[in-house]
Amino acid sequence: MCGIVGIVSNKSVSASIISALKKLEYRGYDSAGISTLINGQIKEQKCSGRVDNLEKILFQNPSSGDLGIGHVRWATHGVPNQVNAHPHSSEAVSVVHNGIIENSDTLRNEYKDKGYSFKSQTDTEVITIMLTDFLKQNDLINCIHKTLKKLEGSFALGIIFKDYNNLVVGARRGSPLAVGYGHNENFIGSDSYALKSMTNKISYLDDGNFCILYKEKVEFYNSDKKKINKEIFELSYEDNTAEKGDYRDFMSKEINEQSYTTKKCINEYLNTSKNEINILNLPLEAKKIRKIRLIGCGTAYHSCLMAKYWIEEFTSLDVDADIASEFRYRRIKLDPNDLYIFVSQSGETADTLAALEKCKKNNLKTCGIVNVLESSIARNSDLVLPIHAGPEIGVASTKAFIGQLTVLYLLTLKIAIDRKDISSEEYSKLILDLRNIPDLIEETLNKQKDIQEIARDFIKAKGTMYLGRGLSFPIAMEGALKLKELSYIHAEGYAAGEMKHGPLALIEDGMPVIVLAPKDRFYEKTISNMQEVIARGGKVLMITDDTSETMSENIRFKFQIPKTNSSINSFLLTIPIQFLAYHVALLKNCDIDKPRNLAKSVTVE
Numbered sequence: 247m248c249g250i251v252g253i254v255s256n257k258s259v260s261a262s263i264i265s266a267l268k269k270l271e272y273r274g275y276d277s278a279g280i281s282t283l284i285n286g287q288i289k290e291q292k293c294s295g296r297v298d299n300l301e302k303i304l305f306q307n308p309s310s311g312d313l314g315i316g317h318v319r320w321a322t323h324g325v326p327n328q329v330n331a332h333p334h335s336s337e338a339v340s341v342v343h344n345g346i347i348e349n350s351d352t353l354r355n356e357y358k359d360k361g362y363s364f365k366s367q368t369d370t371e372v373i374t375i376m377l378t379d380f381l382k383q384n385d386l387i388n389c390i391h392k393t394l395k396k397l398e399g400s401f402a403l404g405i406i407f408k409d410y411n412n413l414v415v416g417a418r419r420g421s422p423l424a425v426g427y428g429h430n431e432n433f434i435g436s437d438s439y440a441l442k443s444m445t446n447k448i449s450y451l452d453d454g455n456f457c458i459l460y461k462e463k464v465e466f467y468n469s470d471k472k473k474i475n476k477e478i479f480e481l482s483y484e485d486n487t488a489e490k491g492d493y494r495d496f497m498s499k500e501i502n503e504q505s506y507t508t509k510k511c512i513n514e515y516l517n518t519s520k521n522e523i524n525i526l527n528l529p530l531e532a533k534k535i536r537k538i539r540l541i542g543c544g545t546a547y548h549s550c551l552m553a554k555y556w557i558e559e560f561t562s563l564d565v566d567a568d569i570a571s572e573f574r575y576r577r578i579k580l581d582p583n584d585l586y587i588f589v590s591q592s593g594e595t596a597d598t599l600a601a602l603e604k605c606k607k608n609n610l611k612t613c614g615i616v617n618v619l620e621s622s623i624a625r626n627s628d629l630v631l632p633i634h635a636g637p638e639i640g641v642a643s644t645k646a647f648i649g650q651l652t653v654l655y656l657l658t659l660k661i662a663i664d665r666k667d668i669s670s671e672e673y674s675k676l677i678l679d680l681r682n683i684p685d686l687i688e689e690t691l692n693k694q695k696d697i698q699e700i701a702r703d704f705i706k707a708k709g710t711m712y713l714g715r716g717l718s719f720p721i722a723m724e725g726a727l728k729l730k731e732l733s734y735i736h737a738e739g740y741a742a743g744e745m746k747h748g749p750l751a752l753i754e755d756g757m758p759v760i761v762l763a764p765k766d767r768f769y770e771k772t773i774s775n776m777q778e779v780i781a782r783g784g785k786v787l788m789i790t791d792d793t794s795e796t797m798s799e800n801i802r803f804k805f806q807i808p809k810t811n812s813s814i815n816s817f818l819l820t821i822p823i824q825f826l827a828y829h830v831a832l833l834k835n836c837d838i839d840k841p842r843n844l845a846k847s848v849t850v851e
């Protein structure tokens with residue numbers, strides 16, 4: 247949701263802070279700011295808009311100093327303007343924050359009654375005021391401890407103090423915070439990705455922890471202000487190529503990486519000589535699983551929905567897919583014989599993490615399918631299944647989605663064969679078909695120009711619908727989300743069979759409609775639904791592997807995907823719906839990698 251960074255060093259820190267903020271901009275880009283300590287004074291500089299705007303300000307008016315904090319914001323409380331930008335400073339303290347303080351109104355009134363005044367509309371400013379007040383009667387540790395105890399809600403904090411010219415403080419509850427170790431300098435950051443250019447030695451704060459960074463050491467404390475030790479992880483630099491290269495934007499790069507992503511993921515999990523899937527030590531023995539529950543948000547939820555169809559298709563198990571923000575509050579019957587699978591690219595999505603914590607509190611068996619190995623969801627799951635997609639920077643998830651589908655499909659087949667729900671012959675055929683998918687994705691990626699042509703139909707559209715049945719339905723949902731979040735055009739993903747129960751009323755002459763119609767067992771019924779749309783003036787983009795001239799005179803456009811096993815058409819259907827959203831957004835001059843109002847990792851509920 248927001249990105250924070252803090253550095254204490256033996257040299258000027260502002261350039262390193264700006265560089266780290268640029269890596270964190272995918273988390274939020276409404277406003278940016280920095281505070282450093284210079285000659286015993288806090289110097290705060292901040293602005294609305296991107297980090298580039300802040301950099302221009304610093305060019306005119308440099309912020310020197312060998313310790314400081316920085317922030318990029320995704321607004322939760324208060325409009326994205328200069329006053330509400332972080333850091334929030336008093337004369338004694340400066341604070342950057344990621345999260346939501348749920349008792350900020352109460353605290354604001356309490357401290358107003360004490361005579362303090364507030365400059366911003368943010369929840370964060372109450373932290374600044376509280377620290378300032380506690381500093382008057384407490385040493386540093388007690389000031390921090392007392393402040394954190396009064397806060398309700400979630401936070402990752404970076405703090406500097408006027409009277410402590412050799413340290414930076416970090417604290418965490420609910421929102422991630424990493425600590426990086428340098429040579430004569432140390433760092434805090436919202437995630438390790440922001441620190442990777444400065445160090446590969448990382449520790450992680452857990453909820454309730456706070457830390458004090460000096461340039462020569464880091465001290466960690468628990469919620470009882472007792473000193474604790476933290477494990478130091480050495481991060482791999484696998485796929486650290488989070489640069490655009492010669493692509494126009496990260497999204498086009500990440501779409502085009504998907505053949506490699508699936509190939510890499512399959513290779514990571516498949517022992518090709520034995521044709522075995524290396525998903526070992528499931529937290530529940532496959533034969534003993536009563537039910538599988540899949541939980542995620544947004545695109546990750548759509549991969550959960552896809553897996554639900556696969557698990558129903560290949561196993562005898564009962565299965566549910568839930569949106570995390572619903573699951574976490576539902577009064578469902580949690581069962582120790584159920585396997586709870588949490589899907590999340592970032593591994594930090596607040597609702598998904600909360601849903602995981604709900605299961606852990608009930609001692610249930612959990613599995614995390616993530617792209618960030620050192621994320622909170624990874625570290626709190628009984629079993630972690632990485633998707634190995636490498637850093638995904640574009641806010642709209644593409645290669646992570648395909649990576650999630652790959653791991654979920656492999657997991658389904660592993661459970662199915664272990665439970666003897668499928669024969670070894672069927673298993674071998676399914677694996678063989680999956681191994682062909684990377685090449686078929688590559689073939690589909692090479693047809694990008696076909697989609698570019700039809701994108702124009704959409705730029706003036708009031709809205710559109712994506713229709714699919716069965717295994718195509720989750721991809722219809724994903725296609726609609728992609729178009730919404732990239733081009734800001736309203737789009738609905740719908741079960742094609744549902745159209746006649748109301749949504750058909752939306753169809754009017756010239757309205758673009760995308761119909762996902764691979765030649766699977768739902769094909770004929772989907773074609774009937776498509777005809778209902780055409781009869782009412784809908785202009786259909788049909789995405790299919792059918793090579794016949796079905797309806798070709800009545801449809802606006804047909805995009806041909808290669809033929810494959812009907813259970814994995816979804817991998818190929820995904821490519822044109824990603825390209826469609828991309829090219830419509832391009833034609834509308836939308837910001838491809840940083841769509842308005844969004845952030846890459848939603849770490850608040």
Ligand code: AGP
Nearest residue numbers: 544545546590591592595642643
């Ligand atoms: C995907 O295109 C969206 N940006 C969004 O729905 C995302 O999938 C969702 O916020 C979940 O994120 P996660 O996978 O990091 O948990």
